[in-house]
Amino acid sequence: MRISTPIRILTLIAATLSATPVLAHGRYVLPSHTLLSGEEPQSVTLNASITNDIFHPDKPLGNNGGGSANPFLLKIFSHVTPYITGPDGKTQEVIELTAFTRQSTGDVTLKEDGTYRVTIEQTPTQMIYFKNADGSPNRIIGERSALPPGATDIEAHLISARVETFITNNAPTPLAKHASGSGIEIGGTAHPNDLFVGEPATFQLLLDGQPLTAGVDAHLEFGGTRHRNERNTQAFTTNEAGEITVEFAQAGFYLLEVEVSAPAPKTDKVKARHHSLYLTLEVFPQ
Amino acid sequence: MSAFRSLGIGGGKTLAIAGCLISAMASAESISLSVTVPELEVDPYHRPYVAVWLETPQRKGVEVISVWYEQDEWLKDLRQWWRKLGRADATAYQGVTGATRKPGTYTYEWQVPEGITAGDYVLCFEASREAGGRDFLRQTVYLGAGTPQAYQLTGNYEFGEIAISIQP
Numbered sequence: 041m042r043i044s045t046p047i048r049i050l051t052l053i054a055a056t057l058s059a060t061p062v063l064a065h066g067r068y069v070l071p072s073h074t075l076l077s078g079e080e081p082q083s084v085t086l087n088a089s090i091t092n093d094i095f096h097p098d099k100p101l102g103n104n105g106g107g108s109a110n111p112f113l114l115k116i117f118s119h120v121t122p123y124i125t126g127p128d129g130k131t132q133e134v135i136e137l138t139a140f141t142r143q144s145t146g147d148v149t150l151k152e153d154g155t156y157r158v159t160i161e162q163t164p165t166q167m168i169y170f171k172n173a174d175g176s177p178n179r180i181i182g183e184r185s186a187l188p189p190g191a192t193d194i195e196a197h198l199i200s201a202r203v204e205t206f207i208t209n210n211a212p213t214p215l216a217k218h219a220s221g222s223g224i225e226i227g228g229t230a231h232p233n234d235l236f237v238g239e240p241a242t243f244q245l246l247l248d249g250q251p252l253t254a255g256v257d258a259h260l261e262f263g264g265t266r267h268r269n270e271r272n273t274q275a276f277t278t279n280e281a282g283e284i285t286v287e288f289a290q291a292g293f294y295l296l297e298v299e300v301s302a303p304a305p306k307t308d309k310v311k312a313r314h315h316s317l318y319l320t321l322e323v324f325p326q
Numbered sequence: 327m328s329a330f331r332s333l334g335i336g337g338g339k340t341l342a343i344a345g346c347l348i349s350a351m352a353s354a355e356s357i358s359l360s361v362t363v364p365e366l367e368v369d370p371y372h373r374p375y376v377a378v379w380l381e382t383p384q385r386k387g388v389e390v391i392s393v394w395y396e397q398d399e400w401l402k403d404l405r406q407w408w409r410k411l412g413r414a415d416a417t418a419y420q421g422v423t424g425a426t427r428k429p430g431t432y433t434y435e436w437q438v439p440e441g442i443t444a445g446d447y448v449l450c451f452e453a454s455r456e457a458g459g460r461d462f463l464r465q466t467v468y469l470g471a472g473t474p475q476a477y478q479l480t481g482n483y484e485f486g487e488i489a490i491s492i493q494p
Contacts, residue, residue: 075402075405075408076399076402077398077399077400077401077402077408077412077413078397078398078399078401079398080399082399208413210413211413211414211415212413234409236409324405325405325460326406326462
């Protein structure tokens with residue numbers, strides 16, 4: 041699907057609604073390691089959370105590993121698939137994430153040389169905003185049949201997201217191998233496991249496998265927002281090739297967020313489709 | 327690759343090698359390096375992993391000169407060396423590795439391989455120590471000049487003095 045109509049940020053649409061969806065919160069998956077060396081297979085621990093404080097967990101994100109969470113989150117998690125894609129870009133393995141109170145945790149083992157892509161994918165999920173019979177705002181996940189009697193101002197949206205990071209064992213694999221052609225993902229000349237302070241990195245942003253158009257906003261935040269007073273969000277806008285060029289001022293973990301909304305085809309029976317990417321990047325010092 | 331093997335393995339500090347630098351070929355320069363691993367008053371102390379290599383000014387890795395390490399799992403912590411040369415091909419440095427060294431001054435000689443074209447290059451020195459810090463020093467040199475060059479670098483913490491001497 042090629043989006044040629046004007047593209048807006050999910051949060052703008054969310055702001056026009058009285059109920060802010062949980063899914064507009066920040067999300068991340070934070071790997072214990074992004075670079076590995078050696079001949080033996082190595083494991084990496086992942087922590088994933090739905091939170092507005094970057095890399096400080098608030099709510100779990102995913103549970104297919106025997107944890108527990110409240111019913112609303114479990115309903116979201118039923119649309120969430122955590123998996124790792126191997127260096128060949130094809131082999132996929134499910135990641136078992138266990139939900140704890142504040143985060144979900146799981147291990148992945150890297151046996152081959154090359155770049156692995158970690159994805160916590162939220163497949164298209166219908167979110168319905170409405171007013172209760174008494175006029176108070178509400179929302180449900182799922183179908184219209186679940187709406188309470190007397191609901192008014194009904195507006196359905198289709199939401200999908202990729203929460204991602206990359207891990208490289210020995211030599212890296214070009215990103216192009218990993219393009220899934222679904223949702224928002226990164227391509228381009230920079231490699232997410234070769235990022236260093238002071239070296240500009242150019243990423244191309246793709247939506248459903250096609251480069252995004254010019255003028256799409258992307259946001260970059262350095263981790264540790266909880267421990268500073270300013271969020272210091274860096275804003276980038278794509279050029280004609282759908283590219284952004286990022287330069288990192290300090291070493292550490294960063295979260296790159298891209299959100300794109302587009303009118304849905306009539307067959308979707310929703311007002312709009314929303315795609316988002318939450319990509320964790322690790323940057324090293326010179 | 328044995329010609330590139332680091333000298334001083336298991337030997338005493340400061341091996342004198344100045345007498346053996348006469349090269350038959352004018353093109354075959356040799357580079358004498360003296361690297362000091364400093365004494366650090368830290369507990370626990372772990373010996374640093376150290377990599378020395380040659381890059382182009384555009385930061386493309388050219389040749390590994392020496393790598394001191396214990397386990398390949400931690401080679402990634404020699405971050406600049408790892409990305410520029412280490413991770414690409416383990417066979418490229420198999421002949422120039424050695425064990426980590428205790429504090430002291432180590433000298434060794436590197437014969438510039440034939441086939442390296444004359445021009446500017448950057449000698450890179452990186453040290454990374456478990457539970458310690460990291461040091462990354464660089465010196466631009468001209469290879470193929472036909473005249474001697476000497477440089478002195480001072481480490482920030484994980485390196486002490488580094489002396490570079492190029493003999494045509």
